[in-house]
Amino acid sequence: MSDASNYYEMILDHLTARINLTEEEQQRFCDALTLRRLLPKQYLLQQGDICRHESYVCKGFLRSFYVDDQGDEHTLHFAMEDWWITDLRSLIRQEAATRNIVAMEPVTVLQIEKHKRDELLKEIPVLERFWRILNENACAAQDERILDNIAITGAERYARLLKKYPSIDQRMPLKHIASYLGITPVFLSQIRKKQLKN
Amino acid sequence: MSDASNYYEMILDHLTARINLTEEEQQRFCDALTLRRLLPKQYLLQQGDICRHESYVCKGFLRSFYVDDQGDEHTLHFAMEDWWITDLRSLIRQEAATRNIVAMEPVTVLQIEKHKRDELLKEIPVLERFWRILNENACAAQDERILDNIAITGAERYARLLKKYPSIDQRMPLKHIASYLGITPVFLSQIRKKQLKN
């Protein structure tokens, strides 16, 4: 259990870096959380289910993806330590999820259920500020990704991704990196061959 | 001035549809706003400047875009009545903007300056909730757009855009629609020719 308490410290650091919380509020926040461990390939959410929680990643590495009619996977997000992951649309509207979330490694997350989050937001209004800030930053990051998708080639997107997350090609299978970039694994392989020459 | 008061009613409806505000809070919010009118092709923000405000569109139609090294434009967003537009990254961090925002038609916006927004957020904490909700929805929408960009072809993206905004091809020049979709105007023209046959 000693590492479990570390995880709660971790998420509290994450919160208090953005907002001020009293000891009591911190406690109440932690009480609303559930610690959950996943094995590699275990699902946190499946397409079709209703997403009931937001998950803060304490340890490990997850991937969210959409499976289309042809059965092809498209990676929307990956989430590492100190990140949140969910299917936002499904969470907000309590509709069927269109994304799967799966562990890529042994994972530990702290989950907060939607209705508990809603309660907390009423009890501790400053948490509205926390999620407002979180979503503003997420929005800005997604905006940058959209620009990459419309403005540059797959090869450039791969180069930028590596620059941003230098070790990602060791941590995530290339076929998932390809689907994140919006290209095929075959084409990514060709890109990598070319880049070795430089 | 009669239409100006309409615009304040409009933004108050927009707010009170999401949060509850007292009369006094509504007044304080409106006092923080500045009404601004733009002619077509007039800029609300230019790449390189620091973005100091968030703008709520009362009337007209705007476009935000990035100009790359080769001088090519890439349309990130367009904003219609009842939408907000800004360069979020530049606004949050008060860094040089990487996006331009320009009026496509005669435009009326209600602007709130960053520092005034920050003050308001302290004075009226429930506004944190408002922007949290706004950003959550924006995030979910951007997520969908990223999926479109990585999962489907330009032709399909155009079809979906038309389905979502049926009159957009009458309101926005095709070359900007093309840049929004991440394709060239020439290719969009070919897509349109094919779709007429069906």
Added chain:
DNA sequence: CGTCTATTTGAATGTACTCAAAAGCGGTGG
């Protein structure tokens, strides 16, 4: 009417995909 810009058309090129097969890699069981 002329000018300016947007859109279309056509042709050649490049970018990225599909299909098929081979090579690499990790795990499992004999």
Added chain:
DNA sequence: CCACCGCTTTTGAGTACATTCAAATAGACG
């Protein structure tokens, strides 16, 4: 310890998607 299996990555060839360049047409505006 090695052979085999399943899965990922690479390679090669042919194809489709999307771009560039150049020129023609269409529309908007003074």
